[in-house]
Amino acid sequence: MFLAWRELWFARSRFGLMGAVVGLVAVLVVMLSGLSSGLVNDGVSGLKKLPVTAFAFDDGTAVDSAFSRSTVDRDQLAAWSAQDGVAEAALFGNQLVNAEGANGEAVDLALFGVEPDSFLAPAPDAVADGEGLGDATGIVVSDTVTELGLGVGDTVTIERLGTELTIVGVLDGQHTFGHVDVAYVPLETWQEIHSGALPGTEVRPEAYDEATAVALSVADGAELDTAAGDSDAATMTVPLDESFDGSPGYAAETLTLNLIQLFLYAISALVVGAFFTVWTIQRKHEIAVARAMGASTGYLVRDALGQAAVVLVVSTVVGMAVGVGFGALMTSTPMPFALEAGPLAVAAALLVGLGLLGAAASVGRIAHVDPLTALGGQR
Amino acid sequence: MTGTTQQAPGTTPTTTVGLELDDVTLTLGDGDSTVTALDHVSLTVPPGQLLAVVGPSGAGKSSLLAVAGALGLPTAGVVRVAGVDVSALNAARRADLRRRRIGFVFQSGNLLPALTAVDQLRFALHVAGERVGRDGRDPRTLLGQVGMAHKADRRPHELSGGERQRVGIARALVTAPALLLVDEPTAALDRARSHEVVQLLATETHEYGVATVMVTHDHDVLEHCDRVVEMEDGRLTA
Ligand SMILES: Nc1ncnc2c1ncn2[C@@H]1O[C@H](COP(=O)(O)OP(=O)(O)OP(=O)(O)O)[C@@H](O)[C@H]1O
Ligand SMILES: [Mg+2]
Numbered sequence A: 001m002f003l004a005w006r007e008l009w010f011a012r013s014r015f016g017l018m019g020a021v022v023g024l025v026a027v028l029v030v031m032l033s034g035l036s037s038g039l040v041n042d043g044v045s046g047l048k049k050l051p052v053t054a055f056a057f058d059d060g061t062a063v064d065s066a067f068s069r070s071t072v073d074r075d076q077l078a079a080w081s082a083q084d085g086v087a088e089a090a091l092f093g094n095q096l097v098n099a100e101g102a103n104g105e106a107v108d109l110a111l112f113g114v115e116p117d118s119f120l121a122p123a124p125d126a127v128a129d130g131e132g133l134g135d136a137t138g139i140v141v142s143d144t145v146t147e148l149g150l151g152v153g154d155t156v157t158i159e160r161l162g163t164e165l166t167i168v169g170v171l172d173g174q175h176t177f178g179h180v181d182v183a184y185v186p187l188e189t190w191q192e193i194h195s196g197a198l199p200g201t202e203v204r205p206e207a208y209d210e211a212t213a214v215a216l217s218v219a220d221g222a223e224l225d226t227a228a229g230d231s232d233a234a235t236m237t238v239p240l241d242e243s244f245d246g247s248p249g250y251a252a253e254t255l256t257l258n259l260i261q262l263f264l265y266a267i268s269a270l271v272v273g274a275f276f277t278v279w280t281i282q283r284k285h286e287i288a289v290a291r292a293m294g295a296s297t298g299y300l301v302r303d304a305l306g307q308a309a310v311v312l313v314v315s316t317v318v319g320m321a322v323g324v325g326f327g328a329l330m331t332s333t334p335m336p337f338a339l340e341a342g343p344l345a346v347a348a349a350l351l352v353g354l355g356l357l358g359a360a361a362s363v364g365r366i367a368h369v370d371p372l373t374a375l376g377g378q379r
Numbered sequence B: 001m002t003g004t005t006q007q008a009p010g011t012t013p014t015t016t017v018g019l020e021l022d023d024v025t026l027t028l029g030d031g032d033s034t035v036t037a038l039d040h041v042s043l044t045v046p047p048g049q050l051l052a053v054v055g056p057s058g059a060g061k062s063s064l065l066a067v068a069g070a071l072g073l074p075t076a077g078v079v080r081v082a083g084v085d086v087s088a089l090n091a092a093r094r095a096d097l098r099r100r101r102i103g104f105v106f107q108s109g110n111l112l113p114a115l116t117a118v119d120q121l122r123f124a125l126h127v128a129g130e131r132v133g134r135d136g137r138d139p140r141t142l143l144g145q146v147g148m149a150h151k152a153d154r155r156p157h158e159l160s161g162g163e164r165q166r167v168g169i170a171r172a173l174v175t176a177p178a179l180l181l182v183d184e185p186t187a188a189l190d191r192a193r194s195h196e197v198v199q200l201l202a203t204e205t206h207e208y209g210v211a212t213v214m215v216t217h218d219h220d221v222l223e224h225c226d227r228v229v230e231m232e233d234g235r236l237t238a
Helices: A002-010 A012-048 A063-069 A074-081 A143-148 A187-195 A205-209 A226-233 A240-246 A250-282 A284-292 A297-330 A341-368 B061-068 B091-101 B117-128 B139-145 B161-173 B191-208 B219-224
Strands: A054-058 A086-100 A106-114 A127-130 A138-141 A155-158 A164-171 A180-186 A213-218 A235-239 B019-028 B035-045 B050-054 B076-081 B102-105 B179-183 B211-215 B227-232
Touching: A002 A012, A002 A297, A002 B117, A012 A240, A012 A250, A012 A297, A012 A341, A054 A063, A054 A074, A054 A226, A054 A240, A063 A086, A063 A235, A063 A240, A074 A086, A074 A213, A074 A226, A086 A187, A106 A138, A106 A187, A143 A164, A143 A180, A164 A180, A180 A187, A187 A205, A226 A235, A235 A240, A240 A250, A250 A284, A250 A297, A250 A341, A284 A297, A297 A341, B019 B061, B035 B061, B035 B076, B035 B211, B050 B061, B050 B191, B050 B219, B061 B076, B061 B179, B061 B211, B091 B102, B091 B117, B102 B161, B117 B139, B117 B161, B139 B161, B161 B179, B161 B191, B179 B191, B191 B211, B191 B219
Parallel strands: A106 A180, A138 A164, B050 B211, B050 B227, B102 B179, B179 B211
Antiparallel strands: A054 A213, A054 A235, A086 A106, A086 A155, A086 A213, A127 A164, A138 A180, A155 A164, B019 B035, B019 B076
């Protein structure tokens, strides 16, 4: 690194320019990562917080519309309950509804229909305000509902049906599904709403057997035999994290954002690779002199890669710090934005790692510089 | 390996010799169009001798430096630097020999643009893995000896051609080499500067007991040299 440090200082404006590009890419990556995490939270945080290992949807439903299309019944639940390794199985109802508050304000809700005594019902310690499920028309909602000015004791009316639901509890933290706030509702009430029956009218009796999916939780250390369960219960089982694709818009959003990030990584690696290629070619004569002086290829390659690592680490760290600064401003806006240490660490590692790869592709030229060219007057 | 003695294990008979070429032939080019750049050249340069090599363009002077400096291997014959047979070494070992035993002074200095004068010398020590007080010499003292102490912290673009050549000579000597190879050191200098630089080479050659081979076109400066050989068509003629 003797030569590397001095070259960094000597050509500081050139290295600074390249570092700025990497730094700006790092800022963008932080923003996209924050947006990505934010959208994931908005799309599936309600699902993520369920104590569920997998969902068994009715056989033949497509995953991307499973939560709106699938219907299972109690026979399928019974078949799953009898399977080995299943610790808990319960009916889970899911439906997006439009409702309005007492003052006519629009409230979109994702109704999670669960039996109040099942493992799906919000645990008492997850309820920040009020109480848990119990009352037939009582709902327990995500704390993001409070941003609409609603709280415990307020009533919302489901449009078209006119069903009135009262908020009895507010959960701790964000629970959303498909960008809509989650409201836990007793399964029976969910079944009435899902059947489309107006309050006071007859509900077709089978409706009380139905739900969207069988929610499964696996005993500690046990392995779920999905094939056996699916054939016994005529279902299609999807692990929790794969079921996220059933959240409206989730797959398209994450794909788009991941694609943009992928392009940014590629651009950054290419910029770094191109810079070091030009830089190495410019230094060809100096490299020949150093080799004639006896510097080994390993010595020169270590020097060049060390130099690239310094530029990459410094610009990535500075860029990410700026990005996190911007991000802190974003989190106070209604934009879905969340900065998480994990994805940021991965992004930093990718930027530095891919940049080094780009640099490595160019420093290979060092090995091919002929020390003989240092002799004579070619300069 | 200490000081300026060129001890190599198992080669006692040749330790008093800086450079020894024994019947060296170098053919260049491929297929039908081959050139005999060096034609059965035998040459011995003892420590403390400044040898000048003169000759017309294409005579093989640069080829002689390349082979003597372990930059390339001869087609036939034996090259010994400080008693070490170069032809027995692979590329990595030849690089090792270069950084420990051989100093190069290139035309117009060929200094590294990012480094100050004193760092040029430190870089040579760093490459050689040596530190001041062991085999290497103190960079600032050496710069003082070549009259560059006052410009030790200047970069090459702030130095004149003659000053660069002085720094180049100091850089070649800082690792205490047994063999100093100099390629047309006065090509870019005026008369007065040429004399100064070659005089400096002679002084340092004698002071440090290094075997020096200097290629030159400049017949004016031969008076400072201990010995002059002429080359023509790859052969030594005098
Ligand atoms: N890479 C090469 N391939 C083929 N022939 C070469 C190569 N390098 C040099 N030659 C030939 O070898 C001969 C000796 O070249 P060399 O460079 O040693 O001459 P020189 O005495 O240094 O000339 P100058 O004074 O012009 O520098 C010349 O005929 C030259 O054309
Ligand atoms: Mg030549």
